[in-house]
Amino acid sequence: MKIDRSEFLNEYTDEAQELINKFSDSVRQLSKVNTDSELIELILRTLHTLKGTSRMMGFSSIEKVVNALEDVYKKIQSGNIVPDDNLTYICTGAANILGDCIAGIKKDSKEKVEKFEPLVKNLELASLGENFETDFFAGETDCSAQEDETDFSSVQTIRVGLGSVDSLVKCFDKIITNEFRLKNSVCKIEELSAAEQKYAQMFKTIKEDMNMLERQIFYTQEQIISMRMFPLDMIMRTLRHSAEEEATRIGKEIDFEIPSADISLDKLILEKLPGIIIHLVRNSIDHGIEPPQVREQLGKNKRGKISIEAKQVANRINIIVSDDGQGLDFDKIRKKAAALFPSRIEEISSMDEKSLQQFLFVSGFSTLEKQTSLSGRGVGLDGVRKEMDKLKGRIRIFSERGKGTSFELSLPMSLAAQSGLFFTASSKKFLVFSHYVSEVVSCCESKLIQLRNGTFLPLRNELLPVYDSSIFFGKADTQNSRKKSRSIVVVEYLGKRLGLLVDEVTNYITVLVKPLPPALKKFRAVQGVVFDEDYKIVPIIHIPDLMSRLNAIKDFEVKKIEVDNRKKEYSVLIVDDSHTTRQIEKMILETEGYAVCEASDGIEALEKLKSGSFDIVITDIKMPRMDGYILIENMRRLDATKNIPVIVISSVYEEDTKKRVAECGAQSYIVKSDFERGNLIMSVKELLNGI
Structure with a gap:
């Protein structure tokens, strides 16, 4: 093709x-x-x-x-x-x-x-x-x-490196933090001088100037962040082609509706989004859409329909992947879940449909009896969940038996700025991202019900499990714990809800998120940090990890379910000094499910080979600093890389070049003039089958 x-x-x-x-x-x-x-x-x-x-x-x-x-x-x-x-x-x-x-x-x-x-x-x-x-x-x-x-x-456009944009964002992070501190100081001085009438007009003017400065700063921040955003339509056309190809491969007749959307997203999000959406589309093709003859028997159009719709809601983007297929079979899901978790049979048998949905995101879970070329391995939705967590996103499922299923992805427009709630617990301040928060409830402790298996709050026809925040964040503050009314932050993840009993919800704010330092990367309880108006570090609570610790979502245990026939995800290193060439090869390989990493020359490739693990290397010959010949020779000298297969893709087509490439240790050679999707994938699969 x-x-x-x-x-x-x-x-x-x-x-x-x-x-x-x-x-x-x-x-x-x-x-x-x-x-x-x-x-x-x-x-x-x-x-x-x-x-x-x-x-x-x-x-x-x-x-x-x-x-x-x-x-x-x-x-x-x-x-x-x-x-x-x-x-x-x-x-x-x-x-x-x-x-x-x-x-x-x-x-x-x-x-x-x-x-x-x-x-x-x-x-x-x-x-x-x-x-x-x-x-x-x-x-x-x-x-x-x-x-x-x-x-x-x-001239209407200029090219600006993403590094320059990131530097501007970091500078604005400091400006905003200093503006918060200045605003807070002005408020404190205003309170101290409230009794002095002669200062009243002066502070009124300062306050108006501060408000104007704040509006200008946030407007400029939005403009800078928008510089590293790209239109969603950039990936939609490619997604349509990939989806049609997948449907044709397994013999299903499907119409794809992917309307144009005037929406832009952070480049970092846009890079990950195609893999997430294609997983959901494959799921709809294989699990959702019935074969043509079955659809006709059910009175449906023999051609199935899969749509991808995008819309902006405030500062988040909702992407909905829908099909008009058979919908989720919750009886099958319940049966499979009971087989995988025999110790929880009683609990699973009493679960409602919404609670059963969480099992779909467990590693190794699949209701298909046999593997197909697209699914049945139990790795799709688990991968979607992990990627959505990294992108600070949320996923929800809506399904009706016989009518179809919809997956709703909620993503921030930018990873730099996030909305959240500041709250205090045990005399400490924390932040929780707003996309995890369903609502905030003010509640007297007398309304809480104590049952054998925990504390619950009756809330609109459901018993909401409630946990006192002191069990996570330290000893409760005595003064706050004696309050007649406290706040409950209701959080939701993968359809499961619970309430966090906190001392106080202080304010809702949009902040610039800072990642954790390398030494704390494995500390999953905290998702990052922000600075408050006093320039104090405030940790961001990682709700998925918190709910897992509470055993509220028991599927995500430390021990993963091993599936005997689970397919390995191969990793590929592409080495070429042309960015365009790398992107073409990357698109082809990622569409086939390979994990791809890039390097622009031999030296960068060797550094990545030393720090990571790769199953195959695809390289050009002529590159700056270190060419393909020397790269392959170096790989063959190192114990860790000497057995990694190498494919050379080059514009050079002389026989002497092919001979030298083979002598260096490359297993395959593709001339760029003969380059097509098929011969690259075929070469990769042939070499990987020997691993």
Whole structure:
């Protein structure tokens, strides 16, 4: 199956233009020194990357021009020809023509190739040291002149590195914290000076200025955070293609409704979202949608329907994956749960449907009798739950037997800023994310019911289990514990609810979250920290871990259920200096369920191989700092990596190169001009089957 390269067109044109500019600058620099082996090597690497990416994207005319330029600089490298003004002129002219071609591709996806034929012909003459013509450049403008004539008034976008945006976010974190402290100090001074009438107007003015400053700061914060957000539609088209392919593979007729949505999400969330959604879609295809003949017998349209809808609710995004299939079979779920947890048969037999849903997220749980190519291994929804927890998200299930199932994902728009409730317990301050909070109830202790298995609060036709926060956060404050009325924060996770009896809920606020330091990464009870108005560190309570500790969700025990036929998730390391190439290969592999990590050259790849565990490596040959040959040779010398299979994907197609790659220890070689989804996946599967 061919790759839909249009998804990567903008990324390709941006990267190609950067490479062309880099080449043009290097050519001019070389003309001043004539011999500089490092500079010539840089030019050849730049051309190699441009050629390989163009070949993968199917732009063969660009590939021919770049190949001719490569021949010229290989001859310069070997000393067969010496660069002069004429050679510099034709090479910089070639850069201008390539730049025009890239601009044309960006505009209408078509190569502008009118001058390619004479250009390639004369570059070939130049590489042979023969006389060549440059008359065909008539009308072309020199790169530097072209830059001087650029109409900057028409430029609507600039490229900003995510590192710069992250630095701005961190700076604003400090500004907001200082603004909180200043506001708090002003309030305290105002209280102390309330009796002095002469200060009243002054403090009124200061307070108004503070409120205006606060509004401006938060508005600017929103604008900065939005700089690292990307439209949700970027992933939706790819998801449709993947879903249709999965349905065709198992012979089900399904219509997919994925309407466009004018919604943007944090890049970090958007990177993880395709894997989450495709798991849910696979679940609907395999578990939900009935075969065509069964649907017709039930009076349904023989073509099933799966829809993916996205909508914004306040500062969160809700994504709903729905199908019109058979719905959840709770009798099967109950039976399977009882078989997996025999010690809890009595409890499971009395559970309502909402409580039974939690078992679907247990590792190893599946109601399918047999594995299929899509599911039956019990790893899908467990993986979804884990990823949603990492993204500070929430997942809910709505199902009706015979009519279908919906999975609702609730995600923050950004991982940087989160909404939450500050509360105090045992004279300490804590924060809980608002997406876990269902409601806050003010309650007298006389309303609590003491039963044999715990404390409960009657709340709208349910008995809500209630736990005093002092059992987690230390000895209760005597003064607060004597209050006639205390607050109960009702939290919910995977359909299970409980109440936390706290001293006081102080305020609802949007804050910038700071991750835990590396030494505390494994401390799961705390999800991160924030600063309050007094610049004091406030821990964020990790509700899933807290509920697990309370045994409120007994499925998530430390001991995982091992499934004999559980499929291993293989990890792949992609090594290529072209970002576009890495993204194409990553998309193909992740669609097939592989975990993918990236490196831009051999040195970075070796560092990742030493710190992580990989089942296979896919690498280019020509890269900066360390090329593919040396990378493979180093891998074969190390005990930890000597047996890892290696696939080489390169634009070089000479037999000598293939032979050298094999001698270094690579097991497979794919030329980028022959590169397709099928031959990459086939090579990966063949090599991994031998592990």
